[in-house]
């Protein structure tokens with residue numbers, strides 16, 4: 168239990184970002200927003216620090232994304248009340 172805690176809200180936010188990218192409303196960078204490492208666009212994934220704010224999306228390389236998810240699971244920052 169709890170291994171897959173993606174909420175519908177979260178999925179929707181990710182879908183919106185993908186949509187925006189496709190429509191050219193949002194540009195996907197070519198480097199990680201966290202460590203600044205050049206990363207293939209295919210590998211960069213959108214990460215929402217706050218799912219209620221569309222503008223808070225960050226693009227993370229696989230390594231940083233993993234770390235961010237881990238931090239979230241650790242419960243230090245729990246936005247899903």
Ligand SMILES: [Zn+2]
Nearest residue numbers: 199202228231
């Ligand atoms: Zn990174």
